[in-house]
Amino acid sequence: QVQLVESGGGLVQAGGSLRLSCAASGSIFSINFMGWFRQPPGKQRERVARIHSGGNTNYADSVKGRFTISRDNAKNTVHLQMNSLKPEDTAVYYCNLVELRNGVEYWGQGTQVTVSS
Numbered sequence: 001q002v003q004l005v006e007s008g009g010g011l012v013q014a015g016g017s018l019r020l021s022c023a024a025s026g027s028i029f030s031i032n033f034m035g036w037f038r039q040p041p042g043k044q045r046e047r048v049a050r051i052h053s054g055g056n057t058n059y060a061d062s063v064k065g066r067f068t069i070s071r072d073n074a075k076n077t078v079h080l081q082m083n084s085l086k087p088e089d090t091a092v093y094y095c096n097l098v099e100l101r102n103g104v105e106y107w108g109q110g111t112q113v114t115v116s117s
Contacts, residue, residue, distance in 0.1 A: 002026040002106045004095045009111030016115070017083045022095030022108055024076040029099040034071055034078040038091035038113075045094070049080060063089075085115045 008020040020036065035050025049059045049069040057069055066085075071078040078095065095108035 002028055002097060004097060004106055004108035006093065006095045006108040006111040009093060009113045011114045011116065012085055014085060014087055014115055014117050016085050017081070018085065018113060020080040020082070020093055020095075020111060020113075022078045024078075024095075024097055024106075028076055028097070029101050030073070031100045033096075033098045033100065035096045035098075036069065036078075036080045037094045037096055038089075039094070039110075040088070040091040043091075047096075048093070050096070051078065082113070085113075087115045087117045089113060090115050 003025050004022055006022045012018050030053060032053050033050045036048040037045050038048050039045040047060060048063055049067055051057045051069045051071050053073055066083050068081040091113060092110040093113050094110045097106045
């Protein structure tokens with residue numbers, strides 16, 4: 001069983017920065033996507049960014065140029081550096097891992113990010 005544990009959420013003023021981290025443990029297939037989703041209050045969960053184990057990245061248009069995703073395959077960790085934060089970035093952020101051999105997804109418990117105006 002794979003477990004994902006997030007850290008790094010919190011309260012920040014608009015224009016500030018936060019760095020989210022996620023550590024995966026368990027039996028993890030090496031070829032996978034790791035990424036971040038978020039769910040703002042009263043809205044659906046949306047993908048923010050993801051990174052393939054080979055290094056390719058994808059970002060939502062709303063965060064391009066402000067957020068950077070990175071990973072350490074040896075440590076099974078993924079990070080999300082969030083700069084120039086806006087109030088609309090306020091959400092619960094979830095770490096996600098998808099094993100590409102079978103499409104199985106795993107989720108973290110979520111971490112709250114609140115950006116004040």
